[in-house]
Amino acid sequence: MCGICCSVTLSIEHGGYDFLHKNLLHNLQRRGPNSSQQVLKTDTDYHCLFSGHVLHLRGLLTPQPIEDERGNVFLWNGEIFGGVYVGAKENDTQIMFNHLSSFNNESEIMSLFSSIHGPWAFIYYQASSHCVWFGRDYFGRRSLLWHFSNTGKSFCLASVGTEAAGIVNQWQEVPVCGIFRIDLKSSAISKHIVLKLYPWKYISKENTAEEVDKNLNQILDDLPKFVSIEINEARLCLKTPVVPLNTKLPQGSFESDHSSHIPATIENLQVFLKDKHMKKAVHQLIHVLSEAVKTRVLCLSRSEILFLNDDLSKASTRKANIAILFSGGIDSMVIANLADRHVPFDEPIDLLNVAFMTKVRTGHATFTKKSGQPKKHLETSSEENTKGLAATTDNIKDQNFNVPDRLTGRAGLKELKAINPLRIWNFVEINVSLEELQRMRNHQISQLVQPLDTVLDDSIGCAVWFASRGVGYVMKEDEMKPYQSAAKVVLTGIGADEQLAGYSRHRVRFKTHGLEGLNKELEMELGRISSRNLGRDDRVIGDHGKEARFPFLDENVVSFLNSLSILEKADLTLPRGVGEKLILRLAALELGLTASSVLPKRAMQFGSKIAKMENSHEKASDKCSRLQVLSSE
Incomplete structure (x- = not known):
């Protein structure tokens, strides 16, 4: 970077x-x-x-x-x-x-x-x-x-x-x-x-x-x-570095054999793996995505690694080189699982999980009566971050931060620990108050999000900035302790939804215009991802002296997914938690992931609860007045 x-x-x-x-x-x-x-x-x-x-x-x-x-x-x-x-x-x-x-x-x-x-x-x-x-x-x-x-x-x-x-x-x-x-x-x-x-x-x-x-x-x-x-x-x-999108449709009218009323269960998902053609495609995806993750976690300088017969207690003092924007959803779980395959065994992996305060407790000494906000907040520098964290330890167990992504993140952590209990997984709980959100947006984030200017850009830009900063708490020796991620590389799952029909708008498009309309929507998604997402996310993550890496947008991964027909990637006649990103869910099952493989898509702005935090009447596409505040000199 x-x-x-x-x-x-x-x-x-x-x-x-x-x-x-x-x-x-x-x-x-x-x-x-x-x-x-x-x-x-x-x-x-x-x-x-x-x-x-x-x-x-x-x-x-x-x-x-x-x-x-x-x-x-x-x-x-x-x-x-x-x-x-x-x-x-x-x-x-x-x-x-x-x-x-x-x-x-x-x-x-x-x-x-x-x-x-x-x-x-x-x-x-x-x-x-x-x-x-x-x-x-x-x-x-x-x-x-x-x-x-x-x-x-x-x-x-x-x-x-x-x-x-x-x-x-x-x-x-x-x-x-x-x-x-x-x-x-x-x-x-x-x-x-x-x-x-x-x-x-x-x-x-x-x-x-x-x-x-x-x-x-x-x-x-x-x-x-x-x-x-x-x-x-x-x-x-x-x-062009990728093959064209396969827009070929099944002959005749498309009639799904599946009911949209079947429950989103692991058992129902496993049925698809009985199809040999589908199972082959799933394993091809695992291979090409694994190689993409491998390249991205190994392409950086490392200090000397431990050998298997070395004292494993030394690993506890090592710092993570790799961090993952982690919600516990299917995208981040698959990336974490594959990163575990390739990151040296003695090296921790940081799982960055961000939550925004959902409501204010009353009658608590650490909150002011007038604003309901913490009197003390996180500072900007590394040393001051730790001081700010220590000063607000009361908030660690605060239920106000138990947002959806925090709960699925903790569940995902258990799955990863079950797959590899020897790995040190640093689940970094990053808690953001309204006061700190407003202060850091004014101070730094707004100019990083620009020239994008919508409510959605504000929500995602702020969420990604706080998450990638990596300042939060981790559980050490049965106690929550202040922590700051030192990882220079941040993996993110962006690109999965755009290619595998993960958004709710894809279901709307499919219902109104069928498979042909869905194909056109996916082609448009990849075509606009630079102006809609990636420049903004690069500026936001890079602001911390860290580099964003995108395994789902690896050229070989995109070419492979582009080569598949739409029905090999998603079946939107199936319910949420199964139909969208179907091939990725099947890959998760093959990798040994369980509950996370049937979690429905939840956008970061909703999972972290930043959306509607300041104005519940805004639409995502509205221009965001909060991004227009100029830095004072």
């Missing part, structure tokens, strides 16, 4: 240079606490400030920006999990830059980025052509924002924005329709910024040109008049 930024001034007639605003620099540094530096490149017509902030996870620490003898500059916020060879002790930033610096033409750049498996966002200054290249991976798993000044004389690319200096509304997410190139010299002379686009090639669609044009028109609507987008002259494209 890194914070990357490139600030470009296209007119230097007035001399001088506006350095990065302190708030923007602060947000970037939070993402990359291990190394920070800047490089300034100047020309007669422009100058560029490159700012890099590194969270060190693999290979040798490689400070960014990285520059070569020809003046090329590279910023990389990504992980190469496949497609390009990276040795165990090598750093992928250096590997990528070595490739880019050796290329002589644009087609080689397309070939390189087409081959990468893993999340990425990058900025590359090619000195010989006076061009800046930038973009995000096919799913948009890493955040990259842009904003263009009103005068047309400058623009900025950054992992995260800031609400300062009156530019909050100008930040927009860089779309994931391809890679962009800007000729700085030409733009400075013409006083018009032209974005050259190298789009993803949608092999499955005959109307690729129409799709690209439609995307371009949507992007242009949000850009100033002096910015335009054109397809690159050579018509070069990136190769």
Whole structure:
């Protein structure tokens, strides 16, 4: 994980240079606490400030920006999990830059980025052509924002924005329709910024040109008049990294043999595993998802691990390298189970479980009469976090935090302990009061969620921020004790619902438009996941100097699920807790999970009880006024 930024001034007639605003620099540094530096490149017509902030996870620490003898500059916020060879002790930033610096033409750049498996966002200054290249991976798993000044004389690319200096509304997410190139010299002379686009090639669609044009028109609507987008002259494209969605439907009318009234029980779920074809598909999913988890839990530097004949008591002092956003639901349970297969046996795994106060107790000394809120709250820094936790120990057993996700999380913990009782599972209970929610939203979270601005973005953004911060309590020696997760990698289950019809809207779509409508809905879900979820979640989790990793969005996992027919993935004639994400529930059964395999889908904002906490009359799609508060200076 890194914070990357490139600030470009296209007119230097007035001399001088506006350095990065302190708030923007602060947000970037939070993402990359291990190394920070800047490089300034100047020309007669422009100058560029490159700012890099590194969270060190693999290979040798490689400070960014990285520059070569020809003046090329590279910023990389990504992980190469496949497609390009990276040795165990090598750093992928250096590997990528070595490739880019050796290329002589644009087609080689397309070939390189087409081959990468893993999340990425990058900025590359090619000195010989006076061009800046930038973009995000096919799913948009890493955040990259842009904003263009009103005068047309400058623009900025950054992992995260800031609400300062009156530019909050100008930040927009860089779309994931391809890679962009800007000729700085030409733009400075013409006083018009032209974005050259190298789009993803949608092999499955005959109307690729129409799709690209439609995307371009949507992007242009949000850009100033002096910015335009054109397809690159050579018509070069990136190769889409996943196979197209299988939209083939069963011949004839679809009549399910199953009743929507059958109870959601393990026994009824097990019936499906008697079908050989279904069982084969389930085992294929387990294999490909297990490999995705394996890559994501092993691709980071570790201290020396214990051997089987070593004193296991040493394991109790080790810190977790891997954390999981954990509700006890089917997605997080499967990820935790598979992580247990691959994380070294002596290493704890942190299960991060967040709960928001559901109601206020009366007549308790730790609450004020007027507001009903705790007098003491959690602080921001690590040391102060512990103090705040110790000061509110009374709240640990408070029933106000027994939200649905806390209860299913505890049940899931028991299942995991039954499967592997030797593993140290740190179930981190993260309790958030209304006071702390409002304070940290104002102080930090609102500018991370931006440019997204709905009630849903507020709820999920805040929930994920507090969960991934990892400050809470764990049970140690039969006593709840303050705890802060030190894990730099946070696994999340996002992508499962989008691919396996997990949301209630999928049932509505199926009822009104049948299987064909459901297929179109799932295709749309994956197409919009970058702008709807992933950029926001990357900014929110990265704010703690941690990296979000998404096993369900691994290219091989998506390709496998795309290859299946809709009925192999879900059967929405079946009740909640069975029909949605059917293949994943069957995989959970095969992995030895029990009760969690039939838990119905519950969205994070409802399971954690953050939704309706402040305004019970809001709709998820409404613009959220709480996100509009500007940081004070």
